[in-house]
Amino acid sequence: MQQHSETNGEGVTLSPPDLRRVTPLFSRQELHKADRQSLLSQFLQQIIALHNAAGAIYFGKQDTGLFTETTLLSRQMQASGQGLTDILLSCAENAIAQEHAGTTSLNDDNSLFSLNCPLPLDGGCLCVLLVTSPEALSSFLVMLQLSAALLDQYLHQQTGSAQTTADETLSIQFLPTLNTIFSLPPGKERLLQLNQSLKTFAGADLCALARGTNKKNIRIAAISDIASQNRQTDQLRLLQKGIDECVLRGKPLGWPKSTDPAIQHSLIAEEICHGFGGAQILLLPLAAGSETPRAVLVLLWKKFTDRDHIHKALDGFAPVLAGFMPCLDGSAGQGLLNKKTQQADSHWSLQHKVTAFVGTVLVLALFLPVPYRISADAIVRPGFTRFIVSRYDGLLKESKVRPGDRVNKGAILARLDERQTEVELASLQAERDKAKKKLDQETARGNTAAAQVARLDMRKIDQQLTRLQEQRRHLIITSPVTGMVLTGDLQRAEGSPVNRGQTLFEVAPLARMEVEVAIPEKNISQVPDDALVTVRFEAYQETSWKKHFERIEPRARIKDNKNVFIGILEFDNPLGLLHPGMRGTAKIHAGTRLLGWILFRKPWHTLLGLFDTLL
Structure with missing residues (x-):
């Protein structure tokens, strides 16, 4: 550690304080048997020698407070006059008030310190002036506390207020051990x-x-x-x-x-x-x-x-x-204190005020009205869906689309096998030609009855031909609307039979989409029928859609094992950004509520439920 020399102003290196040096310094018999003033004087000399200090003062206790009882200062410290003594007296009073030893920096460059150690039995305070660095104060303060404890015992024994038969040299004998402990x-x-x-x-x-x-x-x-x-x-x-x-x-x-x-x-x-x-x-x-x-x-x-x-x-x-x-x-x-830490107690009051102020602000904040938002799951559904079915029995010849494909109105989705229909058409056409020939023959013969029968046969055959021709036109399955194919992956089913009325495809227009919002049952009473809703989808995290509810279905549904009410939102989708099945999160604007109500509503309801269970 570095301590500044008073003679040449250069730094000199001192060895770390050795507690073994205390033993010879305090084991002299005259130190124990001297009167109070001599004891204090000798003790301050030993303290200054032990710490290589610039001076020491012992402030005794009297009815009106502390007074300067014994002083031993270097010439340089004496030149500071009464002002230094007053400062040390203030340090001593502070140490006694705080009931523990501490340090005080006495100059701006933190090179001169006052080590202040109160004596609880005698009621006074020992102040030692030390020129050193702040890092070296720890060892010096520990040694001063030990020395002050001995001085306190000696002074207390001299007063005659405490009778003891203790071995007075035990404190001295045990001090070398403290060197090992504090190392x-x-x-x-x-x-x-x-x-x-x-x-x-x-x-x-x-x-x-x-x-x-x-x-x-x-x-x-x-x-x-x-x-x-x-x-x-x-x-x-x-x-x-x-x-x-x-x-x-x-x-x-x-x-x-x-x-x-x-x-x-x-x-x-x-x-x-x-x-x-x-x-x-x-x-x-x-x-x-x-x-x-x-x-x-x-x-x-x-x-x-x-x-x-x-x-x-x-x-x-x-x-x-x-x-x-x-x-x-x-x-x-x-117990190390400098100018800042000595003022810690005064800062406590400020900290208490700040804490009280912050606490008051937080309590008042609970009564502030803030926007109340209810979170709910959302999913995109098409506004309406067209189901495309087979009008006749047949075999699937070809499927041209898969789910997810976008199609225009009239686009071919699939073809049914037309061979059976063509055979039947050819057969009926032959029968019609035969009936026509017979009609011509009977008319030429003037056989009116036979001609009438042939004419009726032709009409019957014409009706069958019309039906088969209609059937042939519907063997080509087309989309009735422009939109997206939702279901109908039939490419692996080509050649398999198709029954009349069987759903082959599901096509949904994308121009207008609906968003279903699953409102939790516990929140339905707080949601207005026309509440504004902000929706963010997982596919578009940076984009939000806002709309008022078109309607809220009056009947609850079971969804994910929870009872929910479905609110419907309708959005125009000219760019086709929204696809059926997209999921997101909806924030339902439910007006304003007190902040305290929002924070403590759930715990309060839980507590009420617990009371109901117990009672």
């Missing part, structure tokens, strides 16, 4: 390493750490030798019950009963001990002073040991553990 990535790994270190220190067979933001949600976070836990097991449920009782009492719990009156006997602790196969157990709440515990340490031994001595050692160290446990989740305990 790991933030999160679970740090927590597991801390838990394992506490287990080793206490000589326990099992160690567990539980933590949370308040006493209602303190949950097991780490168990020694177990990377992940199943909270549903009976053992962990029992352990969680013991942790909850420890938090509720706010006192250490243990089993078997201890000679130390500070450790309260607990039946749940006994159950936990038996459940894990242990001989002794200690549940220690971790809190700073009289605050509500934010964490619980559980130690279990399978053999009897000097549990009371371990409790005394850990009891004094508990506030320090409680103080830096939030740092395990992030590289600055999530």
Whole structure:
């Protein structure tokens, strides 16, 4: 990391902060036995030496607020005058109000920072001036929090308000271990390493750490030798019950009963001990002073040991553990603040206003009238269809069209075999010639009766000839209209018999088409009889057709297993774009409705149906 030198203005390289350096700095006996003013003065000297800082100020607490109790500044910082002290006082007050450590940038180029760490037991705040880059603040702030936790303990002990028999050097002895912990990535790994270190220190067979933001949600976070836990097991449920009782009492719990009156006997602790196969157990709440515990340490031994001595050692160290446990989740305990983040609380009110405004707008939008459209399936049908049938029995000789072919009026569609008809015509013609000859003979003889019979035979034969000639004309099957052949693929049936009245072809004109719109039964009450409809077909996605309903059939049909009403639209089709069978989607314009009605109508109807079922 780079820190600017005050002598020549050039950057020099500093090694990363080493937490092992804290041990010799804070283990001097005179630091522990000095009076308050000497303690603060010596402590600020050690802090400045540890951080290579430009100065430090401790703001003490009094009835009217904070005051400058001890100051140790470099000459360059002293040149800033009272204005710098006032700024640091404001930073200290902000840190105490927010109840966590943070940083503040003091110049425009983000090279001078104030690290502010409140002391919850003493009520004051420690401010350290540091010339460094923003990226290097994380390690410095963590070290400052640890140092401030020690200072808070020393000052609190000097007041005489807290009597403790704890081993005062435990905090110092344990600090080198923190160097290993904070060298790991933030999160679970740090927590597991801390838990394992506490287990080793206490000589326990099992160690567990539980933590949370308040006493209602303190949950097991780490168990020694177990990377992940199943909270549903009976053992962990029992352990969680013991942790909850420890938090509720706010006192250490243990089993078997201890000679130390500070450790309260607990039946749940006994159950936990038996459940894990242990001989002794200690549940220690971790809190700073009289605050509500934010964490619980559980130690279990399978053999009897000097549990009371371990409790005394850990009891004094508990506030320090409680103080830096939030740092395990992030590289600055999530307490790094610059000028922008320090103003976050003031932005919350603006965010709340914006949220309220947006919520109000959304609620009012529900009462806006908007166009209501009903979606329905649509299919193209011809306006009318001509069915072409065979007028006589015969054999299919030739088929000239297939479905999909476009034909003009009078176009030949197929031919029937004419050979049988020609034979019959020839036979009748011969009979007629014979009857004519006989008529002439009898007339010449003057035989009127015979001539009359011959004349009647000729008329009968003429009628038969007329019928056969008509039949011969209809052996050629033509289209009665201009349009498209819809059915009649007879090319593979050539030579097969055709019966009288049999439908051979279906031809539909394309000049005018109908579109059938399948209106769902649940929406029929909202559709006017002459509603405007916009139709888009799958074949022409970019083109829409608009028309009012010509009629809506009064009787419902079953279509795709749904009850629907058919609405009819008629479209002129001069270009032949619409073909029978085309499918699309119709949007029926059903007037306007409230936006809220459109959005919540279906859920409301579903809820009503559910109520009807239940009631």
